[in-house]
Amino acid sequence: MSKNQNDSFDPIKNKIKESSLVILDLESYKPQNTVAGFDIAPLLEKGLVAREDSFKANLEKIQWDDYTDQHVAVHCSTSAILPPWPFLMIANKLQPVARSVGFGDQESYQLELWENNIDSWDQEQFSGERIILKANKNVPHAIFLKAGYRLRSVVQTLMYGMPRNAVPIFKRKISN
Numbered sequence: 001m002s003k004n005q006n007d008s009f010d011p012i013k014n015k016i017k018e019s020s021l022v023i024l025d026l027e028s029y030k031p032q033n034t035v036a037g038f039d040i041a042p043l044l045e046k047g048l049v050a051r052e053d054s055f056k057a058n059l060e061k062i063q064w065d066d067y068t069d070q071h072v073a074v075h076c077s078t079s080a081i082l083p084p085w086p087f088l089m090i091a092n093k094l095q096p097v098a099r100s101v102g103f104g105d106q107e108s109y110q111l112e113l114w115e116n117n118i119d120s121w122d123q124e125q126f127s128g129e130r131i132i133l134k135a136n137k138n139v140p141h142a143i144f145l146k147a148g149y150r151l152r153s154v155v156q157t158l159m160y161g162m163p164r165n166a167v168p169i170f171k172r173k174i175s176n
Helices: 052-060 085-094 106-119 141-152
Strands: 021-024 035-039 071-075 100-103 130-134 157-162 165-171
Touching: 035 106, 052 085, 071 085, 071 106, 085 100, 100 106, 106 141, 130 141, 141 157
Parallel strands: 021 130, 035 071, 071 100, 130 157
Antiparallel strands: 157 165
């Protein structure tokens, strides 16, 4: 009697899924909303000087509702040296409509928001875990740096890459 050929083989197992590894894709912590830019230069005289009366008049011409529920990066595209009050006036106008405001260009503020998302982790969720920070070209180095710093204090093992080809970063010694 011949045995069915399929009966002699074990089913294919996904050893990675069965392992205790947690694969963490840091791109999933990227803020979902885009960051709008707000350039202060057009509100200044000749793009360089902040005079209170003209600045206030220029503020009134802006459609602030365009920034509803947005993260807004406030910057100056010229080399103007400005006191804090123009930025305070802009923050005052944006506060009722914008989700948040930050200083700098859109890319740097997007990065700051992403870092804030990682800073807000409840680290206990990773306590004692074996973590692989998934290699992802869309994740800036600064985000990997922030995540590695935050995770080291709680994880058992920290690695970078893909499950079958991960670079070990940190492994906690087990005490007796």
